[in-house]
Amino acid sequence: MILDQISVFVENKPGALSDVTAQLSEAGIDFKAFTVADTAEFGILRFIVDAPKKALTLLKLNGWVASLTPVVAVKMNDEPGSLARILKLLSDNSVQVEYMYAFVAQEEGRAYVVFRVADPAAAAALLEASGFATSASIVR
Amino acid sequence: MPEGVRSKERTGELAYYQEKEELMSRDEMTALQSERLVKQVAHVYANVAPYRKKMQDAGLEPGDVKGIEDLHKLPFTTKDDLKEAYPYGYLALPLSQCVRIQSTSGTTGRRVVAFYTQHDIDLWDSCCARSIAAAGGTNEDVVHVSYGYGLFTGGPGLNGGSHLVGSLTLPMSSGNTERQLQFMTDLESTILCCTPSYAAFLGESAHDTGVIDKIKLKAGIFGAEAWSEEMRRDIEKSLGIKAYDIYGLTEISGPGVSFECSEQTGMHVCEDHFYPEIIDPATGAVLPEESKGELVFTCLTKQAFPLLRYRTRDITMLTRAQCSCGRTLVKMKRLMGRTDDMLIIRGVNVFPSQIETVLINSGYPANYQIILDRVNHTDTFEVQVEMTDEMFSDEVRVIEQKEKALLAALKSMLGISPKVKLAAPRSITRSEGKAVRVIDKRKI
Numbered sequence: 001m002i003l004d005q006i007s008v009f010v011e012n013k014p015g016a017l018s019d020v021t022a023q024l025s026e027a028g029i030d031f032k033a034f035t036v037a038d039t040a041e042f043g044i045l046r047f048i049v050d051a052p053k054k055a056l057t058l059l060k061l062n063g064w065v066a067s068l069t070p071v072v073a074v075k076m077n078d079e080p081g082s083l084a085r086i087l088k089l090l091s092d093n094s095v096q097v098e099y100m101y102a103f104v105a106q107e108e109g110r111a112y113v114v115f116r117v118a119d120p121a122a123a124a125a126l127l128e129a130s131g132f133a134t135s136a137s138i139v140r
Numbered sequence: 141m142p143e144g145v146r147s148k149e150r151t152g153e154l155a156y157y158q159e160k161e162e163l164m165s166r167d168e169m170t171a172l173q174s175e176r177l178v179k180q181v182a183h184v185y186a187n188v189a190p191y192r193k194k195m196q197d198a199g200l201e202p203g204d205v206k207g208i209e210d211l212h213k214l215p216f217t218t219k220d221d222l223k224e225a226y227p228y229g230y231l232a233l234p235l236s237q238c239v240r241i242q243s244t245s246g247t248t249g250r251r252v253v254a255f256y257t258q259h260d261i262d263l264w265d266s267c268c269a270r271s272i273a274a275a276g277g278t279n280e281d282v283v284h285v286s287y288g289y290g291l292f293t294g295g296p297g298l299n300g301g302s303h304l305v306g307s308l309t310l311p312m313s314s315g316n317t318e319r320q321l322q323f324m325t326d327l328e329s330t331i332l333c334c335t336p337s338y339a340a341f342l343g344e345s346a347h348d349t350g351v352i353d354k355i356k357l358k359a360g361i362f363g364a365e366a367w368s369e370e371m372r373r374d375i376e377k378s379l380g381i382k383a384y385d386i387y388g389l390t391e392i393s394g395p396g397v398s399f400e401c402s403e404q405t406g407m408h409v410c411e412d413h414f415y416p417e418i419i420d421p422a423t424g425a426v427l428p429e430e431s432k433g434e435l436v437f438t439c440l441t442k443q444a445f446p447l448l449r450y451r452t453r454d455i456t457m458l459t460r461a462q463c464s465c466g467r468t469l470v471k472m473k474r475l476m477g478r479t480d481d482m483l484i485i486r487g488v489n490v491f492p493s494q495i496e497t498v499l500i501n502s503g504y505p506a507n508y509q510i511i512l513d514r515v516n517h518t519d520t521f522e523v524q525v526e527m528t529d530e531m532f533s534d535e536v537r538v539i540e541q542k543e544k545a546l547l548a549a550l551k552s553m554l555g556i557s558p559k560v561k562l563a564a565p566r567s568i569t570r571s572e573g574k575a576v577r578v579i580d581k582r583k584i
Contacts (some may be wrong), residue, residue: 005534042539063566064564067534069534
C-alpha cells in the first residue's frame with residue numbers, strides 16, 4: 001500500500017524536533033512511525049501519521065517547510081529473513097531504494113517496513129504480485 | 141637601466157628607491173604636483189569624452205585649473221561612472237599605445253578594466269619599488285611574491301617593483317602552501333609579499349610542518365585587505381619578521397599607491413603620481429588634514445587611464461606629521477572602513493548584491509545573511525539561505541545537490557567560495573522590517 005509520508009526541513013538546533021511533534025500532538029495527530037535523516041548542517045524529519053493532509057496543512061500554517069511523499073509500506077512477519085527477502089526481490093527487479101525505515105505494528109508479531117522508491121505504484125504492484133501484503137490499515 | 145637599491149646595511153643608512161621624490165620639500169612637491177595636474181587636465185579634456193562633458197557641464201575649461209589648489213573645482217569620478225563607460229569610455233590614448241590591461245576583483249557588472257602604457261607600468265613598478273625599499277629590500281634580497289598573478293594587480297605590481305630594486309624575484313603567485321614553504325626555505329626568501337591572511341596562514345603552516353627554523357624572511361609587505369595592529373604583531377611574531385602595510389587599487393594603478401615605512405604608523409602616498417584628498421562623503425567637501433573621510437585620488441602622471449578625483453569609498457585620514465624614516469610624502473592612516481557596502485573577504489571585493497543575484501537566479505529567496513569572522517587570521521565566509529518549499533526534498537541527496545549547485549554559482553560570481561548554510565524559513569533576523577544582510581565579526 002502507498003502511504004503519504006510527511007517530510008519536514010529542520011535546522012540542527014535544539015528544540016526543532018520537539019516543536020514539530022508538539023504542534024502535531026496538540027492537534028490530536030497520532031504518529032505511527034518517525035525517522036530523522038541528518039547531515040552536519042540540517043535534518044529532514046520523516047514520519048507517518050494517521051492524518052497526513054491535516055498534518056501538512058498545520059505544519060505549513062506554522063511556517064515549516066514540509067512536503068508529502070508517497071512511500072510503499074510493506075507488512076512482514078517480525079522474524080529473521082523477512083526484510084532480506086523483500087530487499088532481494090526489489091534488488092532483483094532493479095528497484096532502487098532511496099531510503100527505508102521499519103516500525104513494529106500494534107498487531108502481535110508483525111512489523112512494517114517503509115520504502116522510498118522512484119515509482120511507488122510499480123514497487124507496490126511488484127511486492128503484491130510476489131505475495132507480500134502491502135495493504136496495511138495503519139492510516140485511517 | 142635602473143640602478144636598483146644597494147644594501148647599506150654596513151653603513152646603517154636608510155635606503156630609498158627614489159630619494160629625490162620621496163624626500164622632496166613641501167614647496168617643491170606642490171610645484172611638481174601643480175605642473176603635472178595642469179598637463180593632466182589638458183590631456184584628459186582633449187581625450188576623454190566623459191571628462192570633457194563633466195567639465196563643460198560644470199562650466200570649466202582646462203585653463204581654469206592653474207595648480208593643485210584648483211583641483212577641488214573638478215568633478216568627481218565614481219565606480220558607477222567607470223561601469224557605465226565600460227570598457228573604453230575613460231581610455232585617454234589609442235589602444236595601440238597601451239601595453240597592458242588589469243582588472244578589479246569585483247565581478248560581473250562591477251568590473252573595471254584599467255589600461256596601461258609602458259610609462260604607466262613603469263611608474264606603477266617604481267611605486268612598488270619604493271615600498272620594497274621602505275621594507276628594507278635591496279639587491280641582496282629574495283622577494284617572494286605570493287599575490288595572485290593575472291588580472292589582479294597584486295602579483296604583477298610587486299613583481300615589477302622587485303625587479304627595479306634589483307632583488308631576486310620569486311613569482312610564486314597564490315596557493316599551494318607546501319610549494320610556497322619549500323621555495324621559501326630552499327631559496328631563502330627574505331621578503332614575503334601577499335595578503336595578511338595568507339601570511340598568517342603561511343606562518344602557521346611553517347610552524348606545523350616544523351620548517352619555521354629554516355625560514356630566512358626578514359620582512360613582509362601585506363595588503364589587499366584590511367588588517368588590525370594585533371594581526372600585524374601576530375604575523376611578525378609567527379614569522380619572525382617586520383610586517384609592512386601596502387595600499388592600492390586597480391583604478392589608480394595597483395599596489396604601491398601608498399606604502400608603509402619602518403615607523404609603521406601609516407602609509408606614505410606616492411603623491412607625486414597620485415594626489416590624495418579626504419572628502420566628506422555626503423557633501424563632497426574637501427576636509428583638512430587629520431580629518432576622517434573618504435579617500436579620493438587624482439592620477440597626475442598616468443597616461444592611458446588617468447582618473448581625476450576618483451572616489452575610492454575607503455575611509456581614512458591624511459597626516460603630514462614628520463616621519464622618522466625621513467620621507468616627506470603625506471601619510472594615510474590604516475583603512476577605517478568603507479562608504480559603501482563592499483566587503484573585502486580574503487582580499488577579494490564582494491558586494492552583497494552579487495550574492496543576492498546568484499540566489500535569485502538559483503531559485504532561492506533573496507532573504508539571506510552573510511556571516512564573516514576571522515579564525516586564525518583567516519576570513520571565514522558563510523552565506524545563510526532560507527529553505528523554501530520549492531528547494532526542499534525529502535531526500536538529503538537532492539538537497540545537497542542543489543546546495544552544491546548554489547555553491548558553484550556563488551564561487552563563479554564572487555571568485556571565492558563561501559560556506560552555504562540552509563536555514564529554516566523566516567529564521568533570518570530582521571530589524572525594523574529590514575533584513576540585516578551582513579554580520580561582520582572580524583576585528584579590524
